[in-house]
Amino acid sequence: MSVAQFIQDAWNKQAKWLIVLRPLSWLYRGGFLLNKNLYKTGLKQSYTAPVPVMVIGNITVGGSGKTPLLIHLVKYLQNHKIRLGVISRGYGGKGPFPAYVGLDAEAHVVGDEPMLIVQSTGVPMAVGSNRQKSIELLLSKHALDLIICDDGLQHWALERQLEWIVLDNNRGLGNEKILPEGYLREPKCRLKNSTVIEHATAPQLPLNMHLEASEPYLLNGQLNQPFNLEACFYAVSGIGFPQRFYQTLEKMGLQQFQGHEFPDHHEYELDDLQFEDSNPIITTEKDAVKILPLLKKNPHFKREIWVVPVDAVLSQACYETLKLQLEQLGIKFNQGSFE
Known part of the structure; x- marks a missing residue:
């Protein structure tokens, strides 16, 4: 720890x-x-x-x-x-900053939360510690x-x-x-x-x-595959308050899961997703934006990874x-x- x-x-x-x-x-x-x-x-x-x-x-x-x-x-x-446009510190991103967050941006460059925001909304967004420069970058591209x-x-x-x-x-x-x-x-x-x-x-x-959870979706494998509440999951998360994620899973009716917590904004490696058996993983949308590039680089990885979307x-x-x-x-x- x-x-x-x-x-x-x-x-x-x-x-x-x-x-x-x-x-x-x-x-x-x-x-x-x-x-x-x-x-x-x-x-x-x-x-x-x-x-x-x-x-x-x-x-x-x-x-x-x-x-x-x-x-x-x-x-x-x-x-x-x-x-409207959105600016953020881009915590966890390596820059260079200020950076414009397009749909083709990468979480390790701009941060996981900015990627999630843009993928969910398509909003114009810029990140960096200097908020003035981020705003100026946005206004150079958009009337807001x-x-x-x-x-x-x-x-x-x-x-x-x-x-x-x-x-x-x-x-x-x-x-x-x-x-x-x-x-x-x-x-x-x-x-x-x-x-x-x-x-x-x-x-x-x-x-x-x-927050209300929606039906989990599969990050890899057969996209039309039904979600099985009876399965035993590894609940993987790198968020600020993982207990809320566990509470969400329990409210969904998921009782068999084993929590695996990482620091907030954790940079995932493939080893973080390896376990002794073949049980599926369930995770948050914030974590999914960093896990998906790993899966694309490692197409041999076959373990199911389910994502729980939440709405305010x-x-x-x-x-x-x-x-x-x-x-x-x-x-x-x-x-x-x-x-």
């Missing part, structure tokens, strides 16, 4: 020994607040894009359901004829009404007009401590200044979402809030429906 996985497990269990990391949390918080204040006072300059920017992010480390939400919103806005920034909530170098924060009630705020004692990137008071979307199956807030389901209040917020920015909704 890597150090990162060890600490992730400790966060999830709220282990008492994490208190020894408190001095490091004080340093992290101090550095974070100093950087934020440098931008607020103008000692560091923020970039203001020529079109409105909406940031979708979270204040916790690990998966929150942010990417399925972003994909859903992109499809919704596309259906309403709003011209809105730019959505995937993550980047703590990236103060970019001005934004809207912020949506996904709060996963499955994990909550843990011990409510800042990194590395806890998994908060910012203090919880940050939630007061943004639009909070509660990710929960039994939500308490009117602005809420949950939003409350009506989310759509109403989004429409109001965008209209206040001068972005009008055209004919279309999606809810």
